[in-house]
Structure formats: structure tokens, C-alpha cells
Amino acid sequence: NNSKVKGKTFTIGTDVTFPPFEFANKNNKYVGIDMDLIRAIANEQGFKVKIKALGFNAAVQAVESGQADGVIAGMSITNERKAQFDFSKPYFNSGVVMAVAQNSKIHKLSELRGKRVAVKTGTSGADYANSIKKKYGFKVVTFDDSNNMYADVSTGNSVACFEDHPVMQYAIKQGTKLKIVTKPALNAPYGFAVKKGHNQALLQAFNQGLADLKASGTYDSIKAKYLGADE
Ligand code: GLN
The missing domain is CATH 3.40.190.10 (Periplasmic binding protein-like II)
Known part of the structure; x- marks a missing residue:
């Protein structure tokens, strides 16, 4: 009704x-x-x-x-x-992946030590990064939207970002110059x-x-x- x-x-x-x-x-x-x-x-x-x-x-x-x-x-x-x-x-099912620049050699969390990582304010990607940054020794910078977060990585200011898997996959298909290097974490549906x-x-x-x-x-x-x- x-x-x-x-x-x-x-x-x-x-x-x-x-x-x-x-x-x-x-x-x-x-x-x-x-x-x-x-x-x-x-x-x-x-x-x-x-x-x-x-x-x-x-x-x-x-x-x-x-x-x-x-x-x-x-x-x-x-x-x-x-x-x-x-x-x-x-x-819709989703989870958080790490993406790096296309030519980057970084492919796991332990390679983020001393480096800068981009996240989007208030997202599960940001929560995930903040929950592991101490352990892996990286610094987190925040952006209000995904495009600026990707740009910070493709220009080399940050070495990686954390984004939802289906969204990162779609952006890469559309020409965003990043690649996904981890399996989805914090799996949760929308x-x-x-x-x-x-x-x-x-x-x-x-x-x-x-x-x-x-x-x-x-x-x-x-x-x-x-x-x-x-x-
Ligand atoms: N799925 C993520 C979250 O809920 C990101 C959402 C978004 O960036 N629009 O936090």
C-alpha cells in the first residue's frame, strides 16, 4: 500500500x-x-x-x-x-579496492609505507584506509569527490586511492589512468x-x-x- x-x-x-x-x-x-x-x-x-x-x-x-x-x-x-x-x-554488491597509477609498481598494502594515499570524505574507502594506516604506515589525504581523488593518484601526488570496486572498474573502462591491485575488502551491498x-x-x-x-x-x-x- x-x-x-x-x-x-x-x-x-x-x-x-x-x-x-x-x-x-x-x-x-x-x-x-x-x-x-x-x-x-x-x-x-x-x-x-x-x-x-x-x-x-x-x-x-x-x-x-x-x-x-x-x-x-x-x-x-x-x-x-x-x-x-x-x-x-x-x-548492488560492492567492496573497497586499492587502485594505483597505471605505471605504478605498488601492488600491495605493505608497499604504502611512508607514502600518501587519497580517499573520499565519509566513504567506506576512507574508513578502510583510516583503519589500516597505522599498521601500514601511510598518510591519508581526503577529497570530496571521486574524480579529484583519482586525479591525485594519476598525477602522482598520491600513490594509491581506495574506491568501490564496481565504480573503479567502470572508471578504468572509461579511460581513468589507474589500475586495481587488491581484492575487494569490507564487502557490503548498497x-x-x-x-x-x-x-x-x-x-x-x-x-x-x-x-x-x-x-x-x-x-x-x-x-x-x-x-x-x-x-
Ligand atoms: N560505498 C561507499 C560508501 O558507502 C562509497 C559511496 C560513494 O562514494 N558514493 O561509503
Whole structure:
């Protein structure tokens, strides 16, 4: 029963650029798996969305402060976050990998000693780097978006970055001059999130819409549109 969301407009925060999940296309429209998914669910459940590409950390904070109703931004479902957020059913598996410049000889964590590593503020990649930096003796620098983080590595300012596996893989396919050198860590699926205890009707409508899109094959065609049929 979606009567509580019907006709309503919800403000949804997202990342600025996190392809294939959210990115501006050449007409400056936000597209990607997350964008197609939330729009298809809204359409099916009879509500409207106002997308705000705030950046990952800002989008998460906007939901916490009540300035946005929900966030869809390749956001990993973690136990720590469950203290502040209610998550939808998972919709995509992910994990954190280390990437280095294409011509780099670094291929494991123990080679980061004394070096500088780039991460994105508020992400599980940043959490992961911060949790191991003492052990491996590297320094962490933060960026607000993935593109600036990649650039810091490709230009040689940092020797590595930590990014979500599907996103790093996609960026490399699209020409980002980095390579992935580790297996995914902190494996956790993505979910849509609302502030804990708030917007429960929206969360239920998301879950119902997701289940319907999976059953109808629309979810698979959205994925295939960005990733090809084999993922
Ligand atoms: N999946 C990661 C997280 O939830 C990164 C999300 C992102 O950068 N948009 O922290």
C-alpha cells in the first residue's frame, strides 16, 4: 500500500559523480543505475523525486539533518550507519579496492609505507584506509569527490586511492589512468537510506518498487544499460 507516498515529492541526495551509479550525462541530466532506479521506483509507486547532487558526504549529512528525505549514492549498508539510518533492501554488491597509477609498481598494502594515499570524505574507502594506516604506515589525504581523488593518484601526488570496486572498474573502462591491485575488502551491498525512524513510508515504497522492478526485469535492464548484460 503506497497511499502515504502517492503524489508527494521527496528530496533525494546523491553523489556528484559516481559512475555508473550517478553522473551528469552530456545534456547535464543525472543518469546512472541509482538515478534510473529511484526514478523508476518513484514512477511505479506514484511519487516524485527532486534529485540533489550534493556529493556523498554532504548527501548523507543532508539526510541526517532532515534537509533531504533520502539518499541514494552507492551507499554501503554498514552496521555503524544503521545507528543513524534505516536502509532499504540491498540492491548492488560492492567492496573497497586499492587502485594505483597505471605505471605504478605498488601492488600491495605493505608497499604504502611512508607514502600518501587519497580517499573520499565519509566513504567506506576512507574508513578502510583510516583503519589500516597505522599498521601500514601511510598518510591519508581526503577529497570530496571521486574524480579529484583519482586525479591525485594519476598525477602522482598520491600513490594509491581506495574506491568501490564496481565504480573503479567502470572508471578504468572509461579511460581513468589507474589500475586495481587488491581484492575487494569490507564487502557490503548498497542500499537506499532514510534518517532512522523517519520517512518510513518512503522506505517501504522503495522496497516495494525495488521488488516489483526485480520481478518485471526492469532492474536487470537498468543494470545492463550501464554495465552490459554480463554483470
Ligand atoms: N560505498 C561507499 C560508501 O558507502 C562509497 C559511496 C560513494 O562514494 N558514493 O561509503
